[in-house]
Amino acid sequence: xxxxxxxxxxxxPFLTHSVRAQTDYQTDSVFISKIFNTALGxxxxxxxxxxxxxxxxxxxxxxxxxxxxxxYTRDVMKEQKFDNVFLQNVMVPHWxxxxxxQGYILNGKxxxxxxxxALGGSVATPKEGIKAQVIEVKNFQELRALGADxxxxxxxxxxxxxxxxxxxxxxxxxxxxxxxRAGPSEAGQMGAVxxxxxxxxxxxxxxxxxxxxxxxxxxxxxxxxAISTNAAELLSKMLKEKPGTExxxxxxxxxxxxxxxxxxxxxxxxxxxxPQYIVAGGHLDSWDFAQGAHDDGSGCVQxxxxxxxxxxxxxxPNNTLRAVMYMNEENGLKGGIAYADSAxxxxxxxxxxxxSDRGGFIPLGFGIIGTPAQKSKIKSWSNLxxxxxxxxxxxxxxxxxxxxxxxxxTVLLGLVPDSQRYFDYxxxxxxxxxxxxxxxxxxxxxxxxxxxxxxxxxxxx
Amino acid sequence: xxxxxxxxxxxxPFLTHSVRAQTDYQTDSVFISKIFNTALGxxxxxxxxxxxxxxxxxxxxxxxxxxxxxxYTRDVMKEQKFDNVFLQNVMVPHWxxxxxxQGYILNGKxxxxxxxxALGGSVATPKEGIKAQVIEVKNFQELRALGADxxxxxxxxxxxxxxxxxxxxxxxxxxxxxxxRAGPSEAGQMGAVxxxxxxxxxxxxxxxxxxxxxxxxxxxxxxxxAISTNAAELLSKMLKEKPGTExxxxxxxxxxxxxxxxxxxxxxxxxxxxPQYIVAGGHLDSWDFAQGAHDDGSGCVQxxxxxxxxxxxxxxPNNTLRAVMYMNEENGLKGGIAYADSAxxxxxxxxxxxxSDRGGFIPLGFGIIGTPAQKSKIKSWSNLxxxxxxxxxxxxxxxxxxxxxxxxxTVLLGLVPDSQRYFDYxxxxxxxxxxxxxxxxxxxxxxxxxxxxxxxxxxxx
Numbered sequence: 038x039x040x041x042x043x044x045x046x047x048x049x050p051f052l053t054h055s056v057r058a059q060t061d062y063q064t065d066s067v068f069i070s071k072i073f074n075t076a077l078g079x080x081x082x083x084x085x086x087x088x089x090x091x092x093x094x095x096x097x098x099x100x101x102x103x104x105x106x107x108x109y110t111r112d113v114m115k116e117q118k119f120d121n122v123f124l125q126n127v128m129v130p131h132w133x134x135x136x137x138x139q140g141y142i143l144n145g146k147x148x149x150x151x152x153x154x155a156l157g158g159s160v161a162t163p164k165e166g167i168k169a170q171v172i173e174v175k176n177f178q179e180l181r182a183l184g185a186d187x188x189x190x191x192x193x194x195x196x197x198x199x200x201x202x203x204x205x206x207x208x209x210x211x212x213x214x215x216x217x218r219a220g221p222s223e224a225g226q227m228g229a230v231x232x233x234x235x236x237x238x239x240x241x242x243x244x245x246x247x248x249x250x251x252x253x254x255x256x257x258x259x260x261x262x263a264i265s266t267n268a269a270e271l272l273s274k275m276l277k278e279k280p281g282t283e284x285x286x287x288x289x290x291x292x293x294x295x296x297x298x299x300x301x302x303x304x305x306x307x308x309x310x311x312p313q314y315i316v317a318g319g320h321l322d323s324w325d326f327a328q329g330a331h332d333d334g335s336g337c338v339q340x341x342x343x344x345x346x347x348x349x350x351x352x353x354p355n356n357t358l359r360a361v362m363y364m365n366e367e368n369g370l371k372g373g374i375a376y377a378d379s380a381x382x383x384x385x386x387x388x389x390x391x392x393s394d395r396g397g398f399i400p401l402g403f404g405i406i407g408t409p410a411q412k413s414k415i416k417s418w419s420n421l422x423x424x425x426x427x428x429x430x431x432x433x434x435x436x437x438x439x440x441x442x443x444x445x446x447t448v449l450l451g452l453v454p455d456s457q458r459y460f461d462y463x464x465x466x467x468x469x470x471x472x473x474x475x476x477x478x479x480x481x482x483x484x485x486x487x488x489x490x491x492x493x494x495x496x497x498x
Numbered sequence: 499x500x501x502x503x504x505x506x507x508x509x510x511p512f513l514t515h516s517v518r519a520q521t522d523y524q525t526d527s528v529f530i531s532k533i534f535n536t537a538l539g540x541x542x543x544x545x546x547x548x549x550x551x552x553x554x555x556x557x558x559x560x561x562x563x564x565x566x567x568x569x570y571t572r573d574v575m576k577e578q579k580f581d582n583v584f585l586q587n588v589m590v591p592h593w594x595x596x597x598x599x600q601g602y603i604l605n606g607k608x609x610x611x612x613x614x615x616a617l618g619g620s621v622a623t624p625k626e627g628i629k630a631q632v633i634e635v636k637n638f639q640e641l642r643a644l645g646a647d648x649x650x651x652x653x654x655x656x657x658x659x660x661x662x663x664x665x666x667x668x669x670x671x672x673x674x675x676x677x678x679r680a681g682p683s684e685a686g687q688m689g690a691v692x693x694x695x696x697x698x699x700x701x702x703x704x705x706x707x708x709x710x711x712x713x714x715x716x717x718x719x720x721x722x723x724a725i726s727t728n729a730a731e732l733l734s735k736m737l738k739e740k741p742g743t744e745x746x747x748x749x750x751x752x753x754x755x756x757x758x759x760x761x762x763x764x765x766x767x768x769x770x771x772x773p774q775y776i777v778a779g780g781h782l783d784s785w786d787f788a789q790g791a792h793d794d795g796s797g798c799v800q801x802x803x804x805x806x807x808x809x810x811x812x813x814x815p816n817n818t819l820r821a822v823m824y825m826n827e828e829n830g831l832k833g834g835i836a837y838a839d840s841a842x843x844x845x846x847x848x849x850x851x852x853x854s855d856r857g858g859f860i861p862l863g864f865g866i867i868g869t870p871a872q873k874s875k876i877k878s879w880s881n882l883x884x885x886x887x888x889x890x891x892x893x894x895x896x897x898x899x900x901x902x903x904x905x906x907x908t909v910l911l912g913l914v915p916d917s918q919r920y921f922d923y924x925x926x927x928x929x930x931x932x933x934x935x936x937x938x939x940x941x942x943x944x945x946x947x948x949x950x951x952x953x954x955x956x957x958x959x
Binding site: 073074077078201202204206239240399401424425426428429455457458461474475476477480 | 534535538539662663665667700701860862885886887889890916918919922935936937938941
């Protein structure tokens, strides 16, 4: 690593502009190398993630798993001797899947079971399930153009794949996500009795990927589910061969009354007279059938690790550094909203917040939401990040949970890892601990710690 | 993708230097975007790799699997309508493992079986195996300092881990590899009866990672094997508690007479009067108990795909573009040597060669070996690679198989993917097809095709 740092020193001619800048650069680059050495050589986050995902498991808001995860991450930060660890109350939606769904394609006498998962927020089918002919569409325009007569009494099947040619899979996800989020209401408004959606993944496989949906105000409430991409391909093929092909599904989900839960917060206290706050965060909740290893156990343990590393290296921050485990990103964002509301009411000025919610993959940079001057200041640290492969400083956003802090003037940063594998596991039962690379996870934590250090030392103005 | 290209155009002020440069940049960036779109949207290499790894499987030089892989990749390139596909004869070492090894730790009455794999090139143990006390050392100096009296009749155990704090796992591998390659002879020269080596991986797990070793001239020939990192940790702990702890192992490997095999070569012919050659290559052989998905099935299928994409896009190269599947990288490099010898004897001037042999992970750049002027010219294309996350243009080397072309003045390039996960699977039974990300594999192929295109269009001088 030393060699790379030296090379970096030699490569950046602007460093000679002033002795002060050079000294700072040297100090910072040495400190950042210590951060990375600690993360890779003596990291704790992989073991914390192992416990969170394999011992506790799934953590949907309101579930026993979510409650255990709150206690566990609080205890971890206490054991790691954070200055202050506390819970923040938040009421969360409480949706439960109930008994496992069933779904199959019916083609004459042929019955083919397919992987299926109710969408988060969907209602159940009637107890006997729903069986109906299927109308396949790629988008809402196509659906509307069909007219209510053709849709009435049918199951609408949204089957527009994520565009594989988009380099960023998040971009492809963004362009396909309306089918899942709003598709059920669009279908209901046209008289459909049910809605099935092609799983939002770039892979062809046999895994159903869930995710949240929301019924539009006044729209008929019809049940909705995701089916695997292989099942979507098969159903599409069969519909072309025999347009009368039917689909059956039965699901048992329901929305219970809101439940009490918590954000979990650990602090390393700032030494300034009136310290501001810098947050590293992820969300503690996951979907109900997933270990939530990449989404977003990784972000949680990286946030804890970022603050821990700065603490064990003896760094005395100017501002108060917080690791925040947000509750309920998946189906409500209540934790993020409660956190920002609390900051506002307590007049806790937040300088910056960094979120990791794009999986524990190799980190490539940070997205920034802030003023041009703030972005420019943060980009001026690029030479300190480049030796660690963090070249993408600027593009991309912050994160859902920290978003509500934006109106308070907080600079929002998102850790940007490689996105290629994220949707292989997103909202699915295969998002498990064995998909995590220890080193990639640790590099993300070190990247966040380095950014926290620079934000704390130099501010954002 | 268009958005990113536009952003790139706006970001690179040097483009305004001349209208010519701008036109070229626009032409090139549009063509490169087509390369990436083809790879991601209509790629063939993932399916070729599936067949190579799961239908054919392991491909150690001289094995039936290697012979099948030669025929299969030849047939693939013929089906893909390469202009010319042919085999190049090469005699290769023929080492076979024989029946599965056995190894266990003996501590009084306690007997603990451990994962073990003979090193490639090692001799067998006597039929009854070897049982002896164990001397643990970290390096050759420590071994020599012990003196022959303490080592004689023992099994030497090299247990220096790969340094986890090295950002590049290849750097850590380089610093630990002497134990495997030369450890057995060092131990033999001190009177040891056997040698065991901690597996060269950054993980703690239960997989034995093999790899080649070589007996030094005149050194005693003793059997040598790798044990898993968890076994190494356990053995080390037990030796501290009870220094008389013994180890037993039995292996059945042998070196047969050299065997006939082949490099596999496919061409897209150059249109110049005297075309030179540009190679994309990987090695077709793998270790005997591995599917060799990352090492180096990936590099083979990416090389085929790089040339195929340029062909289907209708690109008419100036020079002849070759995809080369080298045989015998793992334990002899005979294919790389034979290829370079043939090029020399036929006076086939090779402009450049690109190797992919660092796994099918997300590509981050290219290493270059060439003159300063050649490096500088290739680096001047950085702005064309940056939109695809290829920021590391320059550092790192070429590749073992293309190395023998170096003395002929060929510029040597190595595709540099993320290295964090490579040694999780390197030379081990878990290097299987399911560890491959389709998109990451395809992005590597597109990166190689883009580099071939620029090398062909602009040359290296």
